[in-house]
Amino acid sequence: MGVFQNNLLAGAAAAATAGGGAFYSHQIEQSVRIDDGSSSYLSRTHSGTATNEDVGLISFWFKRGNNIGSTTNEAIAGGDGSGGLRIEFNTNNPTGFSDAVTMTINGASAAHTTSRRFRDHNGWTNFIIEYNSDDSTSADRFKWYINGLIYPPFTSGSGTGTGATDFWRQNGTTNITSGLDFAFTKNGGTTNFGRSPANSGSYYDGYIAEIVVIDGSGSYTDVGEFKNGVWIPKEYTGSFGNNGYHLKFENASDLGNDSSGNNNDFTANNMGADHQVLDSPTFGS
Numbered sequence: 001m002g003v004f005q006n007n008l009l010a011g012a013a014a015a016a017t018a019g020g021g022a023f024y025s026h027q028i029e030q031s032v033r034i035d036d037g038s039s040s041y042l043s044r045t046h047s048g049t050a051t052n053e054d055v056g057l058i059s060f061w062f063k064r065g066n067n068i069g070s071t072t073n074e075a076i077a078g079g080d081g082s083g084g085l086r087i088e089f090n091t092n093n094p095t096g097f098s099d100a101v102t103m104t105i106n107g108a109s110a111a112h113t114t115s116r117r118f119r120d121h122n123g124w125t126n127f128i129i130e131y132n133s134d135d136s137t138s139a140d141r142f143k144w145y146i147n148g149l150i151y152p153p154f155t156s157g158s159g160t161g162t163g164a165t166d167f168w169r170q171n172g173t174t175n176i177t178s179g180l181d182f183a184f185t186k187n188g189g190t191t192n193f194g195r196s197p198a199n200s201g202s203y204y205d206g207y208i209a210e211i212v213v214i215d216g217s218g219s220y221t222d223v224g225e226f227k228n229g230v231w232i233p234k235e236y237t238g239s240f241g242n243n244g245y246h247l248k249f250e251n252a253s254d255l256g257n258d259s260s261g262n263n264n265d266f267t268a269n270n271m272g273a274d275h276q277v278l279d280s281p282t283f284g285s
């Protein structure tokens with residue numbers, strides 16, 4: 001993690017300590033503790049026609065728990081299919097570091113890994129994906145933001161496998177959202193937070209807060225903003241589309257409750273009330 005990024009996180013922490021209520025316009029009250037030791041995770045198989053399965057936004061905040069082992073993957077989130085989209089920490093990447101984030105779809109044929117390291121176990125990070133596989137500009141079909149800053153892996157050779165960059169830019173009948181591999185809103189697809197359906201042993205260890213998934217629209221500025229140089233959460237007030245959802249983890253007895261109004265609830269697997277915690281991007285424990 002670069003000095004600039006550390007400064008952003010330090011600024012956010014200082015703001016929270018010095019009166020987060022005045023600094024943050026949108027308060028995140030809780031998060032959920034995902035524990036790899038108890039194989040805990042959230043899951044949902046989507047039903048019903050999506051508003052537009054080729055367009056949407058995925059946003060969540062995470063904070064790391066334990067370090068992973070030398071041969072272990074930790075999937076923060078994933079969709080199903082043999083080559084399902086996975087967002088994970090692993091050592092099987094071009095950097096060889098387990099504290100880099102790798103985003104993989106279609107197996108190893110299209111994988112991209114951050115050059116940034118996520119070594120801070122006290123700081124929160126916001127991860128956003130904007131996708132529109134029908135966009136006329138190929139470079140705009142898939143965008144990846146970390147703490148409000150666009151991460152540009154899709155114009156370089158950072159992918160592994162032949163054609164990795166081009167794969168993320170596909171449109172039409174061969175676009176990346178055409179199959180169940182990209183299953184965050186797709187009818188019949190399964191989404192997990194805390195592990196990957198495509199690699200069921202890769203449990204995440206850490207915290208997740210404020211999951212917002214928008215079906216059919218979405219911009220990174222809908223869910224976050226910069227204030228005094230710090231990326232902070234912003235309350236989303238738009239439509240979630242048919243298959244979108246918002247997990248706030250407000251109810252300890254129903255951690256998978258969807259607050260979007262769609263009732264697209266998740267199942268909290270191997271999780272009890274003690275997995276709800278007050279630690280969040282706007283309130284430190």
